[in-house]
Amino acid sequence: MDQKLQMLLDTVKKLIRRGAFPHLTKVIVKSHPADIAHIFRYLDLKDQRTLFNLIENPETAAYVLSELDHGTGAQLLEQIDKQTITEVLQEMPYDDAVDIIRNMPEELAEEILGIMQDEDSDEIEQLLLYDEDTAGGIMSTEIFSLNQDLTVQEAIEAVQQAGDVEMVFYLYVTDDDNHLVGVLSLRQLLTVSPARLLKDIMVREVISVRTDVDQEEVAQLVARYNILGIPVVDDANRLVGLVTVDDVIDVMRQEATEDIYKMAGASEEELLYGYKAFKIARLRLPWLVTNLFGGVITGYLMWRFKATLAEVLALITFIPVITGMGGNVGGQSATIVVRGFATGRIDMSTLRQVFFRELRVGMIMGAVCGLTIGVVAFGWHHNPYLGLVVGMAMATAMTVAATMGVMATSFFKRIGIDPAIASSPFVQTANDITGLLIYFGTATLFLPHLR
Amino acid sequence: MDQKLQMLLDTVKKLIRRGAFPHLTKVIVKSHPADIAHIFRYLDLKDQRTLFNLIENPETAAYVLSELDHGTGAQLLEQIDKQTITEVLQEMPYDDAVDIIRNMPEELAEEILGIMQDEDSDEIEQLLLYDEDTAGGIMSTEIFSLNQDLTVQEAIEAVQQAGDVEMVFYLYVTDDDNHLVGVLSLRQLLTVSPARLLKDIMVREVISVRTDVDQEEVAQLVARYNILGIPVVDDANRLVGLVTVDDVIDVMRQEATEDIYKMAGASEEELLYGYKAFKIARLRLPWLVTNLFGGVITGYLMWRFKATLAEVLALITFIPVITGMGGNVGGQSATIVVRGFATGRIDMSTLRQVFFRELRVGMIMGAVCGLTIGVVAFGWHHNPYLGLVVGMAMATAMTVAATMGVMATSFFKRIGIDPAIASSPFVQTANDITGLLIYFGTATLFLPHLR
Structure with a gap:
């Protein structure tokens, strides 16, 4: 937040605390509606209501409301009487009003459409028919x-x-x-x-x-x-x-946030829920539970090789680094493909080139990291064969992971599943499994020298 | 790519293959320069040069060049003679020309500034003084x-x-x-x-x-x-x-891509290098090697507990899932804070609220996943105490990870290190370590019942 806004926020907070409402009203009139909207989210709900009710010009109130996050806006609306809401909504461009109505609880929305003048509610109901994520859903209809x-x-x-x-x-x-x-x-x-x-x-x-x-x-x-x-x-x-273009800026920001959130298994919808922990947990859990079962499969694989592990206990010390690095490299190539699809920089026709580039990059990085970890393993456990096994497994696992990142994302894209959500748990589990198989496979090969 | 552009691309490819240059020239004149620019990246370098040299209007050539990715643009320029480049750059708005010159090899840039008319090169050299990422670096100077x-x-x-x-x-x-x-x-x-x-x-x-x-x-x-x-x-x-506002759209897209890339340990600079695997690997390696040493530390920790592990081999089967889930949850809260900082939705004054929200969310998700994995562990190894140990460790590790994601990102932000780059290796290693400590600690407590 820049200095000017910080000062405005401090002033507003002070005036609310003192109950200096006439003074506060003057501050509101003198400030840019966008600035008022911006400081809103730093106030608690009670102060938000106080401030909002002091906005006398319905046009300013409309501006403030349309600039608020959907989460903040919805919480605020619950605090305001329906007549006021309706008046404010009627002051807004239809597309912004529709945006707010979409995020209301259904009963409230219906009630408000009932209070509105027929002309306005007809127009808004018309716009509500368009899908939220389409040109119809974001367009303004007051066109010259x-x-x-x-x-x-x-x-x-x-x-x-x-x-x-x-x-x-x-x-x-x-x-x-x-x-x-x-x-x-x-x-x-x-x-x-x-x-x-x-x-x-x-x-x-x-x-x-x-x-x-x-x-x-x-x-x-x-x-x-x-x-x-x-x-x-x-x-x-x-x-x-x-x-x-201002609608477009909102779209781009929203889509970028969505992609970033999805790749981490979170969701843009979370923003609607503010600080409601249970609702947020429910949004994130399906993705986490998918990963959980991936982890159990990896554990089961380790159990199958328990004899080898019990025999050469030093082997277990490199399991986290081999699976971890595979996950990192796979994550990098998956990210590049997901973002490439989103910005239009990559499509099915350039995918072959991207695949081979990531393969080469994975090989180079695998060679460097494999050599490093090989030397570390040799120095630590004083066994050159252990160094060889760990280094080779690392290099192979990283190379495979790099191609897996490209293949998984483009596969999901092709069958119509959003790769930003699906690729991460899949790539991670797949890399854990292939990484371990490669590691245990190499270890079994050299087992006589590792004992 | 939409249908219209796909058709244009097919036509252009066909005409280049046939050497039908007069026909191709007509197609170029009739197409929107932005469309020509868009299909450029789907051509190989040789075809790009052919097409570019057929653009007769230097203004169109300038438009095409300014819309190209920096990577594609730089490769293309190496293929074109310097006189032509200079003419095209002089047709462009200064800010776009500066953008391209910044991404050229230094010698080429100097040579071209030498060929330019003094007036233009003065103006461009002036603009080159501004930092690339500031208002001065992206502004246009032809202002009315x-x-x-x-x-x-x-x-x-x-x-x-x-x-x-x-x-x-x-x-x-x-x-x-x-x-x-x-x-x-x-x-x-x-x-x-x-x-x-x-x-x-x-x-x-x-x-x-x-x-x-x-x-x-x-x-x-x-x-x-x-x-x-x-x-x-x-x-x-x-x-x-x-x-x-069109510059602003470019900035927003670029910053979003940058954040997404950074969190995966990749870099927006990669786009400059096209398919040059060595250069790309060099950009990604420092981040990977940091993670590598994090992984070695985790491995060392496991080595310290090797007696416990050797005694109860079933314990190792849950190491991947406990460290993995900690990493996932920590990644989620880190992502939310990094993106929140970038969009201005979170700042230092709301951080406390975010911290406690993530703590609550982490506890809820930890309870659900801990219970699930506890039941799995009990069912698998037929030991209720193992179920208890695994479940409790998972729940605690996930809760700690959620808060760690918030603390690490805001700590890096506060000391002036970009949290998008730094938080991920740090959060991952920190979570692996705390996860294992919690797991081994709980296991040691119940060790008599696990044997």
């Missing part, structure tokens, strides 16, 4: 468009009269049936003769998406073409909404 | 600003005459000494009387950053205030550049 038969002069007048619609920087042009047919920039309007028709000066190649396109793909398009917004059309190419 | 003493009419004329400067959607207003004093939207200009002065209608509160602000902070500001660009000023508040 112009008919292609207008003159430049008429278009400028329309812009002047337009109220507070979502940022007007691209002007979308439609025909009489609301089909999207072109696009113009505001600056372009200023540089041509006022009598010309829009259809003669507009750019006809418009990058647009259909309502059912996945939000991640929408974000990739915006990033690829460096555009500030992308119009959303229905099946018949009729203009129905606009995804702006 | 207006003097505060202009009338609205004069401002509109200036906009009409402005060439192709970075997207004009905010108009920044300066005083006679180029200090940033206000901001206007283009739409605002259209809605007020032409005779008014800019200083009377501009918004005086401008969100800006200094050149040395970290790019991650810049991205957070743009996301927080939902703005399309943020002006960059020097120490004396003089306007020197502009960071636009």
